[in-house]
Amino acid sequence: MTRLVVIVAPGSRGDVQPCIALGHGLAAEGDRVRVLASERFRALATGYGLDFAPLSVDPGEILGSDGGREWTEGGRNPATFLRGLRGALAPVLERLLDDVHKGADGADLVLAPTLGFLGAHLGASLGVPNVELHYQPSVPTRAFAHPLLPWAAGLGPCGRRLSHHAVDVVAWQLLRPEVDRWRSRSLGLPPAGWRGPRRTETPVLCGFSDAVVPRPEDWPSRVHVTGYWFLETPAGWRPDPRLRDFLASGPPPVYVGFGSMRPSEAERTFAAVRTALRRVGLRGLLGTDTGFDDDEDLLTVQDVPHGWLFPRTVAVVHHGGAGTTAAALRAGVPALVCPVFSDQPYWGDRVARLGAGPRPLPLREITADALTARLLELSGNLLFRRGAQYVAARLREEDGVARACEVLRKVR
Missing domain, CATH: 3.40.50.2000 (Glycogen Phosphorylase B;)
Structure with missing residues (x-):
């Protein structure tokens, strides 16, 4: 039955x-x-x-409300998180x-x-x-x-x-x-x-x-x-030609995206990301709908399956959601976690303890200088790639x- x-x-x-x-x-x-x-x-x-x-x-409705912002901006304070949960869900x-x-x-x-x-x-x-x-x-x-x-x-x-x-x-x-x-x-x-x-x-x-x-x-x-x-990515899915051409035109880029965790100062945050990538000499993919102009070393993308995209990158910078963390680890690429709230700091700690990336950098603390230092660490330490590939081999089994x-x- x-x-x-x-x-x-x-x-x-x-x-x-x-x-x-x-x-x-x-x-x-x-x-x-x-x-x-x-x-x-x-x-x-x-x-x-x-x-x-x-x-x-809609989760976007919740996160965008006054209660939702209080919830997500509480950091690692559990009392603030739980009060924020109540404030976000009550209405x-x-x-x-x-x-x-x-x-x-x-x-x-x-x-x-x-x-x-x-x-x-x-x-x-x-x-x-x-x-x-x-x-x-x-x-x-x-x-x-x-x-x-x-x-x-x-x-x-x-x-x-x-x-x-x-x-x-x-x-x-x-x-x-x-x-x-x-x-x-x-x-x-x-x-x-x-x-x-x-x-x-x-x-x-x-x-x-x-x-x-x-x-x-x-x-x-x-x-x-x-x-x-x-x-798994649907068999019939195909990347946008812009993305396909960008990936083919140079070395693998760094993906930077924070999922549903929209930074409170999104333009400032992504401007810092762009500056840090240029300083380190890395190409970038920005997962955002914020209005940035693309250039030969930077492309904005939306709604690309992580299982398809992450193996084509050199590293991933993300918010530490459980699903994004899993996709980055399965891809075998090192990751920098920039947590906001809830379990995201925990997953950032796990990535670092597994040797698959540096210590987390909270999203609210991103500046061009701070991110430049982390990107140098992320791209220059071969042990992070080795750690990520070790975990990936186990996940694929x-x-x-x-x-x-x-x-x-x-x-x-």
Whole structure:
């Protein structure tokens, strides 16, 4: 019997694209898959043969709001991050929850991120199993602190484990009033209370590689580190002639792009990027819609598949989103991470510890001088390329989608 698998993907492209890769794998094995995401991702999902139900909340809308700016500009301060999460989501949360409820109708299996523990609520309402999707290591462990609380690493094994529980508890308390009303109003469930829904038996799929984050020994068997869920470039995709000609006209360039993390002073930031590239004598690709004039050594690009582009570069400068970090590591090119908030500083630290790039340079600290120094380090240290290529070789041996599908076949 064909299952309807509903995948809730309320984030930006870095969150949605792995879900589409996973859904494509499940569909190839006979499941019917419906992705719940912002309307802007409809064509991406349906292009891979998946059903689609829109979430009227657009991540760009959230990040561009006053609350969203407070959220993203909080840096590594976890209190600011969690307050910002509340401020960004509060105006749209009721709408988001209603869209999720409508889109999950008829599901036989629900896959959802930890945001508000949506999967647990939907699973209880529909009487079907749910699986948590983790894009960063946030299951309690004594091995390392939660990515949002790096300072807890010095608190010893118990403190590191408690840091994960603390983030879950605080995040739930911030969202609980709206989610509990939703449970009562739409799902026919009693309030989940201050503890939140029971999750101790819920399977967890970790969409990252143990070549990047080694699996802790104290994680329970319900936690599966599958490897990354890469979405392969469609066979019919072709680059814009401008990009094709630029790549062919000289040595591989440096790609510089910050995804959905638009710098607060975008023109100043990208002017500093252009100056730094020229000082170091490197060609560049700027992933931005900011109005820069192209020249023989610099080209602006938008919406080019990272899996196709990054192997054609000499290095990548990016914001440290989980998906972009994975794509750069898989390409085997060194990377400089310029984090903004959330788990991005964590991934920047991981890239540096893996020897695949220099220490992170926060996006708000980019100047022409600071970036020039990092680019000299990035391009001049051959150990970074060697480190990136070592990780890439391990990632290419993995099939995260296949491993995740194998786990999900057993969830009934």
